[in-house]
Amino acid sequence: MNLLPLTALFLLSSMRVLLQRVSQASVTIGGRVVGAIGGGFLLLVGFSHGDTIDAVRWMTDKVAGLRVFNDDDGKMNRDLAAVGGAVLVVSQFTLYGGATKGRRPSFIDAARPEIAIPLYEAFLASLAGAGLTVASGEFGADMQVSLINDGPVTLMLEHPA
Numbered sequence: 001m002n003l004l005p006l007t008a009l010f011l012l013s014s015m016r017v018l019l020q021r022v023s024q025a026s027v028t029i030g031g032r033v034v035g036a037i038g039g040g041f042l043l044l045v046g047f048s049h050g051d052t053i054d055a056v057r058w059m060t061d062k063v064a065g066l067r068v069f070n071d072d073d074g075k076m077n078r079d080l081a082a083v084g085g086a087v088l089v090v091s092q093f094t095l096y097g098g099a100t101k102g103r104r105p106s107f108i109d110a111a112r113p114e115i116a117i118p119l120y121e122a123f124l125a126s127l128a129g130a131g132l133t134v135a136s137g138e139f140g141a142d143m144q145v146s147l148i149n150d151g152p153v154t155l156m157l158e159h160p161a
Helices: 006-012 053-065 113-129
Strands: 016-029 032-037 040-046 076-078 086-091 133-136 144-158
Touching (some): 016 053, 016 086, 032 086, 032 133, 053 144, 086 113
Parallel strands (some): 040 086
Antiparallel strands (some): 016 032, 016 040
16 A cells, blocks of 8 residues: 655645535624625635645635526526625634544644635635625634525535645
């Protein structure tokens, strides 16, 4: 069995987004709502060590163009712009939680803040630059996220490494 060295595994991981189509969503910090949307996407976003701005651009294009809203025939054929939807973006390093061993997850594959924060901010800017209405949580904060999942439609998106 040919196994890659552990350092090579870091480079294989890439930006992850857990996308949920919502009829509404909000994020609260310390009892104060800091971001809220009506219909659109709740995006839980995680970064790994090897992520770059290319992953951010790819993910922006994927999110903006994803056709998961119903057309007049009830088929998933419309994107965010077609339905006037918005995005609520929440940083979520636990998307890189490994729980195959033991009872406590390992987050060794999650990017450290010095890598993840600039990528998170670039993702927010990139989504806005694509013409989307963007709300967000606060990176690293203890947040409470509320949502009404529409469908439900939930997709795991990962930039190909």
